[in-house]
Amino acid sequence: MMDSLILRTGVRLLMPLMMLFSIFILWRGHNEPGGGFVGGLICAVAFSLHALAFGVASMKEALRIAPRTILGVGLLLGVLSGMLAAFAEENYMTALWLGALGTPVLFDIGVYLVVLGGILAMVQTLMEEGGPA
Numbered sequence: 572m573m574d575s576l577i578l579r580t581g582v583r584l585l586m587p588l589m590m591l592f593s594i595f596i597l598w599r600g601h602n603e604p605g606g607g608f609v610g611g612l613i614c615a616v617a618f619s620l621h622a623l624a625f626g627v628a629s630m631k632e633a634l635r636i637a638p639r640t641i642l643g644v645g646l647l648l649g650v651l652s653g654m655l656a657a658f659a660e661e662n663y664m665t666a667l668w669l670g671a672l673g674t675p676v677l678f679d680i681g682v683y684l685v686v687l688g689g690i691l692a693m694v695q696t697l698m699e700e701g702g703p704a
Contacts, residue, residue: 572626582624589617597683607679611686618687619694627698630691638691645684652677 593613600606622630631637652674656665667674 573623575624578620579624582620586617586621589620590614593617593683597679600679607682608686610679611683612690614683615687615690615694618691622694622698627695630695634691638688638695640688641684642688642692645681645686645688647681648684649678649681652681 593610595610596605596613597607597610600610618630618634621633634641653664655674655677656667657663659665659667661667664674664678
């Protein structure tokens with residue numbers, strides 16, 4: 572944790588904007604550059620900055636769900652998105668659409684959660700174990 576008034580104030584202002592931007596990047600990723608990976612990275616950076624400014628305990632409180640659980644749910648969504656096509660007697664990972672929503676969206680959300688959970692699990696572990704030398 573860094574004791575900086577400027578960092579804490581900046582994180583309070585930027586974190587909600589970064590999270591909204593990450594959802595925007597996730598959603599537009601089907602037609603333009605972006606998607607689950609980049610969106611997940613942006614959200615993970617927002618929570619990492621929060622941990623840097625306020626400490627890991629505060630990040631855990633803000634996150635409310637363990638990073639490894641987020642990672643597992645994302646992995647499950649990614650696999651499920653491919654299995655839905657198999658249940659419809661199509662090839663694995665064939666895109667199925669219901670209006671604007673489809674299995675590619677489900678897969679992107681899974682990737683978003685895997686990236687978010689993986690990065691935050693690493694950040695949490697490094698910040699808890701890597702105290703001042």
